[in-house]
Amino acid sequence: MHEDYVVRVVVEGTQVLGYVASSTRLVERARRLHRTTPVATAALGRALTLVGILGLTMKENQRISLQIECRGPLEGILVQGNAKGEVRGYVSQPWVILPSKEQGKLNVEDAVGAGSKLLVVKDLGFGEPYVGSITMPRGGIAYDLAYYFASSEQLPSACSAGVYVGKRGKVLSAGGFIIHTPSGTPLDVIDTLEENISRLGPVSHELFQGKTPEDITAFIFSGLPYRIVGKDPLRYRCRCSRRRAKNVLLLLGEKERQELFETQGKAEVHCAFCNRTYLFFPEDFAQGRQ
Incomplete structure (x- = not known):
C-alpha cells in the first residue's frame, strides 16, 4: 500500500493549479475508527480526501472544514484539514446500508442526498471564520465541491474523489484531485484538461492498479507544460487529548x-x-x- 500524499502542480504560463492525492491509508484508518459500512466509508473517504487537499492550500495554524448537512440517511458529515496534511472527520450515521448502483458502484449520491447543504468553513486564525455554502446539486461530494468553487468563489475547478472498497469492507484504494482553472486560463489549456480527464478512469481504480499520483498527474496534464512543485504527506490525525x-x-x-x-x-x-x-x-x- 502506497503512502498517502498530494502532488502539487502548476502549468507554466498560466495560473492553473493542480493537486493529485492518494489517500488509501487515511481512509482505511477512518473506516476502522468509525466502523463504517461500505457506502459510509466511500462518502467519508471522498470528503476526507478533498479536505486533505484543501488543507494544504491553507497557511500554518489555519484549517478548513467541510460540513455536509445530508438529506440522505447519512444525516451529516464533518471533515477537517490543515496545512500539515492532517485530516480527521466523521459521519453521523456510519452504519447506513443502501443497495449499490450499476456495476456494484456504491450509492454515495443517495446516501448523502441531492439538495443537501455543503458548508465550507475556513478558520484563518483571527476573528470569525469564513463560511460559504451551497445546496448540493448531486450529493456525490466532488462534483458538488466543484460547483461550490464556481458559484461561491468564482473559481472554475475540476474535482474528483473516489474510494474503492473490497468485499469485506476494507479500503483497497482511495484518492482524488482538484484542478483550479481561474478566469483568464487559455481555452486550449481548458480543452486539453477536459479531454484528458474525460479519458481518465476512476482515480481509486487507477491507484488500485498500481498508478501513483505522479502517473495520474502525467495523464491529466499530458500535452501541457506542467511542473510538479511539491509533494506533501497526508495522514489521519485527531488533535484530542x-x-x-x-x-x-x-x-x-x-x-x-x-x-x-x-x-x-x-x-x-x-x-x-x-x-x-x-x-x-x-x-x-x-x-x-x-
Missing part, C-alpha cells in the same frame, strides 16, 4: 460538574473524530491536581 477533554468539563462550571459526578459517579468526554472516550472522576478535579 486528555487535557483538552478535561478543559471541556472545566467549561461546564463547578456546579454542573458536581451534579454530574453525584448522579453518575464519573464524567465522560467522547471525541467524535477518533471515537476515543476519556473518563474522569471527582478526584481528577481535586484542588491543585492537573
Whole structure:
C-alpha cells in the first residue's frame, strides 16, 4: 500500500493549479475508527480526501472544514484539514446500508442526498471564520465541491474523489484531485484538461492498479507544460487529548460538574473524530491536581 500524499502542480504560463492525492491509508484508518459500512466509508473517504487537499492550500495554524448537512440517511458529515496534511472527520450515521448502483458502484449520491447543504468553513486564525455554502446539486461530494468553487468563489475547478472498497469492507484504494482553472486560463489549456480527464478512469481504480499520483498527474496534464512543485504527506490525525477533554468539563462550571459526578459517579468526554472516550472522576478535579 502506497503512502498517502498530494502532488502539487502548476502549468507554466498560466495560473492553473493542480493537486493529485492518494489517500488509501487515511481512509482505511477512518473506516476502522468509525466502523463504517461500505457506502459510509466511500462518502467519508471522498470528503476526507478533498479536505486533505484543501488543507494544504491553507497557511500554518489555519484549517478548513467541510460540513455536509445530508438529506440522505447519512444525516451529516464533518471533515477537517490543515496545512500539515492532517485530516480527521466523521459521519453521523456510519452504519447506513443502501443497495449499490450499476456495476456494484456504491450509492454515495443517495446516501448523502441531492439538495443537501455543503458548508465550507475556513478558520484563518483571527476573528470569525469564513463560511460559504451551497445546496448540493448531486450529493456525490466532488462534483458538488466543484460547483461550490464556481458559484461561491468564482473559481472554475475540476474535482474528483473516489474510494474503492473490497468485499469485506476494507479500503483497497482511495484518492482524488482538484484542478483550479481561474478566469483568464487559455481555452486550449481548458480543452486539453477536459479531454484528458474525460479519458481518465476512476482515480481509486487507477491507484488500485498500481498508478501513483505522479502517473495520474502525467495523464491529466499530458500535452501541457506542467511542473510538479511539491509533494506533501497526508495522514489521519485527531488533535484530542486528555487535557483538552478535561478543559471541556472545566467549561461546564463547578456546579454542573458536581451534579454530574453525584448522579453518575464519573464524567465522560467522547471525541467524535477518533471515537476515543476519556473518563474522569471527582478526584481528577481535586484542588491543585492537573
